[in-house]
Amino acid sequence: MIRLPTITISKNCVSCNTLVEFDVKAEDYDLWVDKIEFIEDALWYIPADKREMLLSGVCGNCWNKLFEEDEEEDED
């Protein structure tokens, strides 16, 4: 059995400063970093909020808050 190398992504949320850590396959991460594949294709197996963390640096909680605030402003 072949074990592919993984790397641990460790980032602080730019909004609330919460440390978010998760593992991705190094091979797949490189595909995204080198712009060979879109993040949702290369790292399809990690949750959307983790991908958002890589893209925008905002954690899932803060993302949801932003989303909720948007919805509140939308009432007319």
Ligand SMILES: [Zn+2]
């Ligand atoms: Zn946050």
